[in-house]
Amino acid sequence: MYGIVNKAIQDLVTEKFGEQEWEMVKIRSGIDIDFFLSNEPYDDDITYKLAAAASDVLGISVGMVLQAFGEYWILKTGKEKYGGLMAAGGNSLQSFLINLPVFHNRIMLMYPKLTPPEFKVSHIEKNSIHVHYYSKREGLQEFVRGLLSGLGKFYDTNVSIELLETRDEGSTHEIFKVSW
Known part of the structure; x- marks a missing residue:
């Protein structure tokens, strides 16, 4: 993942819990990097170690860390x-989600070494949509849930997010039903 992701984790922990907690996360993770360069790719393992260490230090589940990070990613980063770019994605949650499959194509122009997930949508209805998440990276479904929740807040829309299918239970990808 690019450094901007790890930097956002650092910013989230520092902003919400304090600099001392971030230092504890760094120590617990074993990551000896003083600062992350936004446009540089880093091994995915660094991100996973930071999330696990944040879970330990903050006393919350990794899933909760990833959800909080997903929301933070949308609302702050x-x-x-x-x-x-986000504004160009649509003027409502529904329009943004419909346009989500092409969003990472635009991001790839900025980050050419990016290995992005793929999103597809189905079951488009007046008050709900199914978001299909495909990724080579495992274990990030709660991050995606946080992204979807953050998008609801970004568009000032109350959402509920239901995980319909998951690779953890034999599916080929995750499917979220986003309702508003």
Whole structure:
């Protein structure tokens, strides 16, 4: 993953819990990097270690860490770094989710070494949509749940997110039903 992801984890922990907790996360993770370069790719293992260490230090599940990080990514990093790109994705949650499959194509222009997930949508209805998440990376479904929740907040829309299918139970990918 690119450094911008790890930097956002650092920012989340520092902003919500304090600099001391971030230092404890770094120590617990065994990651000896003083700062992350946003446009540099880093081994995925670093991100996973940071999430596990944050879980230990903060006393919450890894799933909760990933959900919080997903929301933070949208509401903080996304707004600050990609505000124009996000605004171009649509003027409502539904339109953004419908356009989500092409969103990473635009991001890849900025990060050419990116290995992005793939999103597809189905069952488009007035108050719900199914979001299909395909990724080579495992264990990030709660991060995606946080992203979807953050998008609801970004568009000032109350959402409920239900995981319909998961690779943990034999599916080929995750399917979330997002309702509003």
